[in-house]
Amino acid sequence: MRNNLKALRAQRSWSQAVLGEHLEISRQSVNAIETGRYCPSLPLAFKIARLFDSTIEDVFSDENG
Amino acid sequence: MNPRQAKKRYMKVFIPSMIGYLITTFAVSLVIKRLDLALGVNVALAIIPTLFVLWLLWGHGRWIFETDEYERFRQIRGILIGVGLTLAFTTIWGFLEMLVEAPKFPVFYIILIFCGGYSFGTHFGGLFTRKGVVMDDGDIV
Numbered sequence: 065m066r067n068n069l070k071a072l073r074a075q076r077s078w079s080q081a082v083l084g085e086h087l088e089i090s091r092q093s094v095n096a097i098e099t100g101r102y103c104p105s106l107p108l109a110f111k112i113a114r115l116f117d118s119t120i121e122d123v124f125s126d127e128n129g
Numbered sequence: 130m131n132p133r134q135a136k137k138r139y140m141k142v143f144i145p146s147m148i149g150y151l152i153t154t155f156a157v158s159l160v161i162k163r164l165d166l167a168l169g170v171n172v173a174l175a176i177i178p179t180l181f182v183l184w185l186l187w188g189h190g191r192w193i194f195e196t197d198e199y200e201r202f203r204q205i206r207g208i209l210i211g212v213g214l215t216l217a218f219t220t221i222w223g224f225l226e227m228l229v230e231a232p233k234f235p236v237f238y239i240i241l242i243f244c245g246g247y248s249f250g251t252h253f254g255g256l257f258t259r260k261g262v263v264m265d266d267g268d269i270v
Contacts, residue, residue: 088131093199101255102199 065103067124069094072116086115135195142188150181182240203251210250210257215243 080094096102113120157174225231
């Protein structure tokens with residue numbers, strides 16, 4: 065899975081820790097998602113998308129997408 | 130509950146349970162060795178330190194459920210690797226004990242093997258899953 069979480073976070077000048085607080089996850093978890101080491105669950109993906117007023121497809125795309 | 134709150138709750142179990150375990154282990158060992166007590170009393174005393182371990186295991190399990198999903202994924206991967214290594218060791222050693230009369234391995238130390246494997250799996254499990262040794266990236270969901 066690819067994602068543009070880092071870019072979205074940068075637009076708001078948020079650190080990984082701040083984004084983690086908004087999502088109620090740790091900074092390490094934000095880092096793992098951003099770097100593609102971990103694919104979030106569907107509920108967390110929805111939470112991320114809603115936080116950035118986007119859809120899941122705007123934030124995440126599969127390798128072929 | 131966010132991961133920080135979950136960790137705080139866990140530490141409220143971890144610290145007292147570890148202190149209790151250490152104190153009761155030394156105290157019970159001393160009492161059993163120095164005093165000539167009835168078997169039933171010794172059995173009851175020997176079980177006391179394990180109650181602190183059970184308390185710790187409960188707190189650890191609660192933390193795994195309460196922390197965030199990535200940490201839970203790491204912990205469960207670590208547990209799987211820890212269980213795998215423990216089963217591998219006990220199976221091999223069991224066969225050695227049965228067939229070539231290897232010395233008896235104390236059951237007490239099995240949890241240490243598990244903890245070592247669990248810790249290794251939590252910190253280095255990603256090396257196996259990311260590089261496609263166990264599964265491809267796409268399978269880690």
